[in-house]
Structure formats: C-alpha cells, structure tokens
Amino acid sequence: MSAATPVRASTDAVLPETVIIRSWKAPIALAVFAVLFAILLLAAPRQDETTFRLSSGSDVVQLPDLVTPVMATAWTCVVLGVLLAAASAYFVRAFGRSPLWIVIVYLVVLVVGFLTWAASGGTVPVTGLLAGSLGLAVPLIYGALCGVIGERAGVVNIAIEGQLLAGAFTAAVVATLTQQPILGLIAAAFAGVLVAAVLAAFAIKYLVDQVIIGVVLNVLVAGLTSFLFSQVLQPNAATLNTPPRFDRIPIPLLSDIPVLGPVLFRQTIIVYLMYLAVVLVWVGMFxxxxGLRLRAVGEHPQAADTVGIKVNATRFWNVLLAGAIAGIGGTVFTIGNGIAFNKEMTAGAGFIALAAVIFGQWDPIKATLAALLFGFASNLQNTLSVIGSPVPSEFMLMLPYLVTIFVVAGVVGKSRAPAADGVAYIKG
Structure with a gap:
C-alpha cells in the first residue's frame, strides 16, 4: 500500500473583492444641461457680440475689454461641456465618483457660454457681477457655517433664519445708539447666541422636536422684530434705526490684482471675518x-459618551458657537451696507443657507461653495436685468432655482447627514 501523498493546506488569505459603488448622476446631469444649452442656442440663435468689461475706472491695472462673438463662444462652451461630461463619466467608471474640480470647471464654462448668449449686444461688468455675487453670498455662508456646526454636533438648526434676523435687528439698534458698527457686530453675535440658547435648551435638555422648535423660533423672532420695528424703530428712526456702515478696507497689493483683487480684497471687516471663519471652522472640524469630539457626538453619541465626552454639553456649547456665527452674518443686512432695519429683511436667507449645508454635504468648504453658487445665480439675474438682456424676465426669475435643481440633480451626489443628526441623546 503506497503512502498517501500529504496534502498541504493553503495558507493564502482570501481577500474580499473591493466593491465600487458608482453614481452616474453627475455625468448624466452634466450631459443633460449641455444638451439643453445646445437646444437653447438652436432655438434662439444670436449673431451679435458680447463685451466683458474686466476692469473698472478705479483699478490700478487696467485690462482691455474682451469682445466675444456670441454663437462661436457659446458653441465652444457646449463642446467643452460635453467633453467635461465625458471626463466625469470616465472618472465614475474608473474610480466610482466624479471629482469636484470637473463640476467647478463645467460651471465656469457653462456660465461663460450662457452669459455670452444672454448679454448679446451688451456689456457685462465682470468685476461688478462677481462683487455683487459675493455680497449676496456672505450671509448665506455665515448661515451655512452655523448649520454645519450644529448638524455635525447632532442638532438640526432650522432657526438660522431667526438668528440672522436677530443679528440684523440688534446690530442696527446698537450701532445707531453708539455710532460704532463694531459694537453692533458684537451685539449681533450675542443676539445669535440668545436665539441659539433657546434652541439648545429645548432641543437638548427638554427633548422637544428640533424641527418644531426651530420653526417656532423663526416665527417668534420674525414677529418680535416686526413688532419692535413698527412700535419702536419707525417712530424713532433717527435715533434708533440709522446705522452707520463698515468702511471698506482695501488690502495693499492684493486689492490691485486684476478682476479678483477688487472683488475679494476691497471689502469690509465682515467679509474678512467670513474668510477667517471658513478656514477656522474647516481646520477645527477636521x-x-x-472637531473630533464635535463629529463624534453627531455620529455616535453613545460611543462618545463611553470615552468620557459629555455629549449634551458638547452639543449645547457648539450650538451657541454656531448661533454667534449666524448672528454676525445678520449684520450684513444692516451695518454691512449701512441700511436701516426693516421687517423680515433677511427674506429667507436662512433657509437658503440650510439648503447650502445639505448641498455641501455638511462640509464647511463645500457648503461655502454652494452658498457662493446661489449668490452668483441671484446676482446674475439682477445683472442681466440691469444691462437690458433680451432674456424674458420670467426666465431670469427662474435662474436661482434652475441652479438649485442643477446642484440637486447632479453635483451633490448622494448626501448622508450625520447619523445622530436630530436625535436627542438620553444618557444611560
């Protein structure tokens, strides 16, 4: 009987295959909007030229105007859009997702093409368009940072609108009484903290539904400020509601950079604080x-509790911090522009900021970009109206919402809120 041949057991580990989850939303959306723009060009061709004014009279460096043929430029942008959609599809197929830079470049290309077509025969003041867009985006960015911090900590902040409005009201009154806009800014931060404290107390300590308390706070602040405006500010406008404004502070050298210099570096202290806030929140959060503790109590509060993190205290103090940021954002509506307070003057900016939080996937940088996009879309509507674009006014009013649909349809992909967002934590 022959000896059995020994069989050596294999020790090679069987590694699981990596599963790549692909989302084709981005390339499909990019391709669809490129095709829609091409259909628009076929349906309404224009043979004029569009002038882009790159410098204003006060710029140190004067750039010549850029004159572009409408149809040639627009069709070039369509082709580039299709190529970028194809590049997005390649990245999704190879790596499972489309990089953000493709979307940003695509938006720039499509905006240039649309502007060239919409402003046919006119002149587009590029510096004014960008500066106005930033101005409209600043309160949205402050509100978005407020929302990101709160929701990363696990508290849904529907009350951003109320915090912005409280900041605007308080800044106007305090700055008028003291004639010191910096004191108005500090007072606005405290007003935002006060609204946030009510939200935090009811949502964290008394376990009231966070969405409901947020809506109630918005209504309460709107009603209270409207009442005080009618009964107190209007009869005493000269002494209580004529706020001074922050002066613009040009930064040497940087403010002389062509196009972007006047837009970014000839601003008020509120805008410079916004730049700082975006950087500090992103660095601090990640x-x-x-930031680790903040994200822990928003993702898995039970696990955070087991390692000694005081979940509810962490949430409470971060909601207050977020409220201070939103309160400062409210100053844009009054002392930021030297405008008297008026009823409900924030006009839904808090809800747009909340949308930017979701569009930005609860990331400070992405939320800032989303707020800038919405600010640009809103100001583009105003700019085209001023230069007398032949585009129908109804279409102009749709612009911000078309941009919103574009973002929802293809830019953000799949969004996932922090796991414990909106969920009250009961210890034990």
Missing part, C-alpha cells in the same frame, strides 16, 4: 480635538 484637524483638531474639538
């Missing part, structure tokens, strides 16, 4: 222990 690079510091504070």
């Amino acid at each position: 690079k510091t222990r504070w």
Whole structure:
C-alpha cells in the first residue's frame, strides 16, 4: 500500500473583492444641461457680440475689454461641456465618483457660454457681477457655517433664519445708539447666541422636536422684530434705526490684482471675518480635538459618551458657537451696507443657507461653495436685468432655482447627514 501523498493546506488569505459603488448622476446631469444649452442656442440663435468689461475706472491695472462673438463662444462652451461630461463619466467608471474640480470647471464654462448668449449686444461688468455675487453670498455662508456646526454636533438648526434676523435687528439698534458698527457686530453675535440658547435648551435638555422648535423660533423672532420695528424703530428712526456702515478696507497689493483683487480684497471687516471663519471652522472640524469630539457626538453619541465626552454639553456649547456665527452674518443686512432695519429683511436667507449645508454635504468648504453658487445665480439675474438682456424676465426669475435643481440633480451626489443628526441623546 503506497503512502498517501500529504496534502498541504493553503495558507493564502482570501481577500474580499473591493466593491465600487458608482453614481452616474453627475455625468448624466452634466450631459443633460449641455444638451439643453445646445437646444437653447438652436432655438434662439444670436449673431451679435458680447463685451466683458474686466476692469473698472478705479483699478490700478487696467485690462482691455474682451469682445466675444456670441454663437462661436457659446458653441465652444457646449463642446467643452460635453467633453467635461465625458471626463466625469470616465472618472465614475474608473474610480466610482466624479471629482469636484470637473463640476467647478463645467460651471465656469457653462456660465461663460450662457452669459455670452444672454448679454448679446451688451456689456457685462465682470468685476461688478462677481462683487455683487459675493455680497449676496456672505450671509448665506455665515448661515451655512452655523448649520454645519450644529448638524455635525447632532442638532438640526432650522432657526438660522431667526438668528440672522436677530443679528440684523440688534446690530442696527446698537450701532445707531453708539455710532460704532463694531459694537453692533458684537451685539449681533450675542443676539445669535440668545436665539441659539433657546434652541439648545429645548432641543437638548427638554427633548422637544428640533424641527418644531426651530420653526417656532423663526416665527417668534420674525414677529418680535416686526413688532419692535413698527412700535419702536419707525417712530424713532433717527435715533434708533440709522446705522452707520463698515468702511471698506482695501488690502495693499492684493486689492490691485486684476478682476479678483477688487472683488475679494476691497471689502469690509465682515467679509474678512467670513474668510477667517471658513478656514477656522474647516481646520477645527477636521484637524483638531474639538472637531473630533464635535463629529463624534453627531455620529455616535453613545460611543462618545463611553470615552468620557459629555455629549449634551458638547452639543449645547457648539450650538451657541454656531448661533454667534449666524448672528454676525445678520449684520450684513444692516451695518454691512449701512441700511436701516426693516421687517423680515433677511427674506429667507436662512433657509437658503440650510439648503447650502445639505448641498455641501455638511462640509464647511463645500457648503461655502454652494452658498457662493446661489449668490452668483441671484446676482446674475439682477445683472442681466440691469444691462437690458433680451432674456424674458420670467426666465431670469427662474435662474436661482434652475441652479438649485442643477446642484440637486447632479453635483451633490448622494448626501448622508450625520447619523445622530436630530436625535436627542438620553444618557444611560
């Protein structure tokens, strides 16, 4: 009987295959909007030229106007849009997702093409368009940062609108009484904290539904400020509601950069604080222990509790911090522009900021970009109206919402809120 041949057991580990989940939303949306723009060009061709004014009279460096043939430029942008959609499809097929830079470049290309077509025969003041867009986006960015911090901590902040409005009201009154806009800004931050404290107390301590308390706070602040405006500010406008404005502070050298210099670096202290806030929130959220604790109580509060993090205290203080940021954002509506307070003057900016939080996937940088996009779309509507574009006014009013649909349809992809967002934590 022959000896059995020994069989050596294989020790090679069987590794699971990596599963790539692909989302084709981005390339499909990019292709669809490129095709829609092409259909628009076929349906309404224009043979004029469009002039882009790159410098204003006060710029140190004067750039010549850029004159572009409408149809040639627009069709070039269509072709580039199709190529970018194809590049997006390649990245999705190869790596499972489309990179953000493709979407940003696509938006720039499509905006240039649309502007060239819509302003046919006119002149587009590029610096004014960008500066106005930034101005409209600043309160949205402050509100979005407020929403990101609150929701990363696990508290849904529907009350951003109320915090912006409280900041605008308080800044106007305090700055008028003291004639010091910086004191108005500090007072606005405290007003935002006060609204946030009510939200935090009811949502965290008394476990009231966070959406309901947010809506109630918005209605309460709107009603209270409207009442005080009618009964107190209007009869005493000269002494209580004529706020001074922050002066613009040009930054040497940077403010002389063509096109972007006047837009970014000839601003008020509110805008410079916004730049700082975006950087600090992003660095703090993803690079510091504070950010780790913040994200922990929003994702898995039970696990955070087991390692000694005080979940509800962390949530409470971060909601207050977020309220201070939103309160400062409210100053844009009054002392930021030297405008008297008026009823409900925030006009839904808090809800747009909340949308930017979701569009930005609860990331400070992405939420800022979403707010800038909406600000640009709103100001584009105003700019085209001023230069006398032949585009129907009804279409102009649709622009911000078309941009919103574009973002929802293809830019953000799949969004996932923090796991414990809106869920009250009961210890034990």
